[in-house]
Amino acid sequence: MLSLVKKYRNLSFEERTILHAKFSIIFNLILAVGKVILGFLINTVFFVTAAINVFMMLSRFECYLGVTKVHRRSFNFRNNFVGTFLLLAGVAYTVYMILLLFSVFEMKGYNMVVGTLIAFVSFIELGVAIRGCLNAYGAGHYYRNIKMISLCSALTAISLTEMAIMSFADSTDTRIIDCWFGIGIGILIIILGIYVFIAPMVSIIDRKHNVYQMAEDSDLTEDRFKFKLTNSKFYGNYYYIGKIDRGIVDGLVLQEKNPIFKWNIFVLIAVIILSEILIFPYAVGAIVFHFRNAGLIKKLDKLMASHGCIKIEEKEEI
Numbered sequence: 361m362l363s364l365v366k367k368y369r370n371l372s373f374e375e376r377t378i379l380h381a382k383f384s385i386i387f388n389l390i391l392a393v394g395k396v397i398l399g400f401l402i403n404t405v406f407f408v409t410a411a412i413n414v415f416m417m418l419s420r421f422e423c424y425l426g427v428t429k430v431h432r433r434s435f436n437f438r439n440n441f442v443g444t445f446l447l448l449a450g451v452a453y454t455v456y457m458i459l460l461l462f463s464v465f466e467m468k469g470y471n472m473v474v475g476t477l478i479a480f481v482s483f484i485e486l487g488v489a490i491r492g493c494l495n496a497y498g499a500g501h502y503y504r505n506i507k508m509i510s511l512c513s514a515l516t517a518i519s520l521t522e523m524a525i526m527s528f529a530d531s532t533d534t535r536i537i538d539c540w541f542g543i544g545i546g547i548l549i550i551i552l553g554i555y556v557f558i559a560p561m562v563s564i565i566d567r568k569h570n571v572y573q574m575a576e577d578s579d580l581t582e583d584r585f586k587f588k589l590t591n592s593k594f595y596g597n598y599y600y601i602g603k604i605d606r607g608i609v610d611g612l613v614l615q616e617k618n619p620i621f622k623w624n625i626f627v628l629i630a631v632i633i634l635s636e637i638l639i640f641p642y643a644v645g646a647i648v649f650h651f652r653n654a655g656l657i658k659k660l661d662k663l664m665a666s667h668g669c670i671k672i673e674e675k676e677e678i
Contacts, residue, residue: 377503381424384510388417409458412516415449419509426502428596435501439556442505446512446553454546461539462665501565505556512549519545526599562654564613570600570660571607571672578668587663589613589656592643600660609669613660 374660395410419442424439519542526534560566574580582604589598596618661671 375507378424378427380510381420381506385417385420385424388413388420392417407656408452408459412449412456413453415445415452416509416513417447421446421508423506423509435475436560439501439505439560442509443553443556446509446556447550448553449512450546450549450551450553453549454543457519457539457542457546460542461533461535501560501563504559504565508552508556512552515545515548562651564598564653564656567657568613570611570613570657571674572602572669574604574607574609574663575668575670580609580667580669587660589660589663590649590653592649595646598653598656600663608672609664613656 392410392413395406395413398407399410422438422441422445425432426435480616523534523542526538584603585601587600587602589600591597596615598613599614600611600613602609664671
């Protein structure tokens with residue numbers, strides 16, 4: 361047992377992500393089959409939730425094949441499939457909540473013990489999913505997609521948590537609140553599915569390696585150099601780190617670690633205490649920062665051109 365734990369701890373982020381994906385695919389398949397059976401035996405509502413599990417499973421499976429069977433299909437083909445399955449999961453969940461809103465299906469009640477347990481597990485799942493998304497940033501499209509799918513699963517768990525807590529915390533009928541909250545979750549999953557389609561166009565994950573030819577009038581003199589490409593106090597800035605060899609500039613666009621972790625320990629404690637208030641504006645800022653950097657490579661090309669260098673290669677590393 362200890363040897364397995366040690367082996368797991370020695371796995372890289374990418375290896376752990378793929379291992380987790382394997383278990384998630386199997387778990388979602390078992391869950392979907394179980395819900396289909398319950399749909400026949402108990403309530404047709406289980407057919408809808410089973411469809412959501414199937415779409416989540418298929419999206420993960422496409423990411424898994426994208427990493428392990430690289431040459432079978434193109435990245436664009438698999439990425440579009442992942443986006444489609446995630447969209448369908450979001451649509452299915454939204455439709456499910458709309459049907460609940462109009463009392464087509466019966467909402468289940470929970471006691472305090474079960475509701476608290478659901479909340480505990482859901483918040484852990486959400487925290488792990490968010491951390492996974494942050495860790496996956498810059499690791500590759502497939503790894504990021506896997507973590508985003510986990511985030512979508514965690515969001516549905518949070519929706520269930522809200523229903524569970526409201527069912528025992530409020531004696532009145534909370535169907536309207538529960539369903540609109542769930543509809544919001546479904547729409548958010550749809551938005552994340554749309555993002556999967558456009559991510560390759562706004563992300564620099566597969567455009568980090570850039571090579572330039574130096575002109576005779578180039579003013580670059582040092583063999584190794586570092587250019588700052590962004591300027592942010594709250595998010596990790598991007599740099600182009602290059603080296604010159606026989607008139608060729610070969611370099612990578614890399615992001616520094618989050619500057620927040622460099623703050624004074626007392627400031628960090630204050631931020632942690634206020635995290636529930638600050639996390640939403642910080643997340644919005646991170647999204648804005650991400651999309652603003654969609655043209656980062658063009659900015660780099662202009663910067664290098666100003667130093668007398670012409671772009672000759674942009675290597676894709678999906």
